[in-house]
Amino acid sequence: MNKQKIVVFTGAGISVESGIETYRGDTGLWHQHDIRDVCHPEGWHKDPQKVLEFYNQRRKEVAKASPNAAHLAIAQLESQYDVTVITQNVDDLHERAGSSKILHLHGEVTKVRSDLPSDYHLYDIGYDAVNIGQRCESGLQLRPHIVWFAEEPFFMEESIQLFAEADKILVVGTSLQVQPAASLILFAHSAQDRYIIDPSPMTPPKKFDHLRGNASDIVPRLVNSWLSL
Ligand SMILES: NC(=O)c1ccc[n+]([C@@H]2O[C@H](COP(=O)([O-])OP(=O)(O)OC[C@H]3O[C@@H](n4cnc5c(N)ncnc54)[C@H](O)[C@@H]3O)[C@@H](O)[C@H]2O)c1
Numbered sequence: 001m002n003k004q005k006i007v008v009f010t011g012a013g014i015s016v017e018s019g020i021e022t023y024r025g026d027t028g029l030w031h032q033h034d035i036r037d038v039c040h041p042e043g044w045h046k047d048p049q050k051v052l053e054f055y056n057q058r059r060k061e062v063a064k065a066s067p068n069a070a071h072l073a074i075a076q077l078e079s080q081y082d083v084t085v086i087t088q089n090v091d092d093l094h095e096r097a098g099s100s101k102i103l104h105l106h107g108e109v110t111k112v113r114s115d116l117p118s119d120y121h122l123y124d125i126g127y128d129a130v131n132i133g134q135r136c137e138s139g140l141q142l143r144p145h146i147v148w149f150a151e152e153p154f155f156m157e158e159s160i161q162l163f164a165e166a167d168k169i170l171v172v173g174t175s176l177q178v179q180p181a182a183s184l185i186l187f188a189h190s191a192q193d194r195y196i197i198d199p200s201p202m203t204p205p206k207k208f209d210h211l212r213g214n215a216s217d218i219v220p221r222l223v224n225s226w227l228s229l
Contacts, residue, residue: 003082006226007166007191008074009184010087010094013173013198017216018065018093024175040149044115048141049132055144056129058109062091063127070172070215071097073223080227081168086159088174088181090146103155103162105181111145114138153181163187170222171196171208172215195222 012022023029037043038054075098077083084101085094090109094102110127114120114136121136122145134142147153163169163184169191175198176182185205188194194208197218204210211218 003080004167005162005165006077006081006083006168006170007162007188008077008083008085009163009169009171009174010074010085010089011172011174011176011178012089013175014070014215014219015065015068015089015091015093016173017068017070017214018091020061020065020091020093024177035149039146041151044143044148048143051144052130052132055109055146056131058090059125059127059129062093062109065091065093067093067097068216070219071099073220074170074172075099077223077226084162086155086162086184088178103159105147105153105155105159106178107144107146107154109144109146112142113145114140115143116140156180156184159184160187164189166191168193168226169195169208170219172219173198175200176205197222 016022021028033054038051044051071093074085074094078100083099084103085099086103086105087094088106090104090107092108092110110125111122112125112130113122121138130142132141136142164187166188169188171185195211196204196208197211197213197215199212199214202210211222
């Protein structure tokens with residue numbers, strides 16, 4: 001029998017209990033940094049070392065963090081379901097929790113690439129720092145493999161298809177403010193079960209049930225109920 005398809009769509013909130021803050025929360029990074037300086041091609045052209053330092057710091061944070069109960073529960077779903085994690089996060093906590101199909105819409109902090117968009121070289125850097133003067137094999141400066149504001153997310157076509165075909169959709173820890181990623185939920189055409197897990201009050205998207213609470217508390221409970229169906 002074919003396994004049911006689940007799409008898990010995650011945002012910064014799922015990693016909060018692992019010690020990685022959201023950017024736009026009350027104490028988030030956007031209160032300390034101007035987005036245009038560190039998360040926009042303009043900032044990269046103006047002061048690339050500043051941008052590299054910002055992501056060097058993010059890599060250190062990710063290195064110190066561990067997957068929490070929500071990341072681990074999502075990985076367990078694979079024992080009974082065909083699961084794809086579509087994440088806006090740039091950390092590697094879904095990988096370290098054991099999920100096997102992960103699409104990073106906004107890139108990965110553990111990777112770097114050449115700073116020209118066409119035919120770029122991509123490298124795993126792990127949690128190491130990158131500095132000015134570190135170049136790809138074609139001699140171009142390396143930049144973080146991150147989708148900045150004004151850049152196109154990765155895997156959008158594939159994600160639209162996955163949303164459209166999913167039997168169950170679980171959205172965790174996203175304010176659904178970052179476009180075009182947030183618009184993916186509009187393509188949930190056939191899913192019978194649609195949940196959004198987030199501690200903040202919200203009007204959930206149409207046909208979604210809002211389970212209000214922290215990811216590490218609510219996700220394992222929902223996963224257990226799906227595994228016992
Ligand atoms: N860990 C990361 O990789 C990371 C961290 C910060 C920001 N980002 C980037 O910034 C963008 C921010 O957009 P976003 O929508 O993902 O985040 P967001 O900051 O806009 O929203 C985060 C959401 O998480 C919720 N939240 C807070 N604590 C939570 C918890 N314990 N459990 C569940 N939910 C919780 C908040 O209520 C909020 O709705 C992302 O697209 C991503 O590229 C990534």
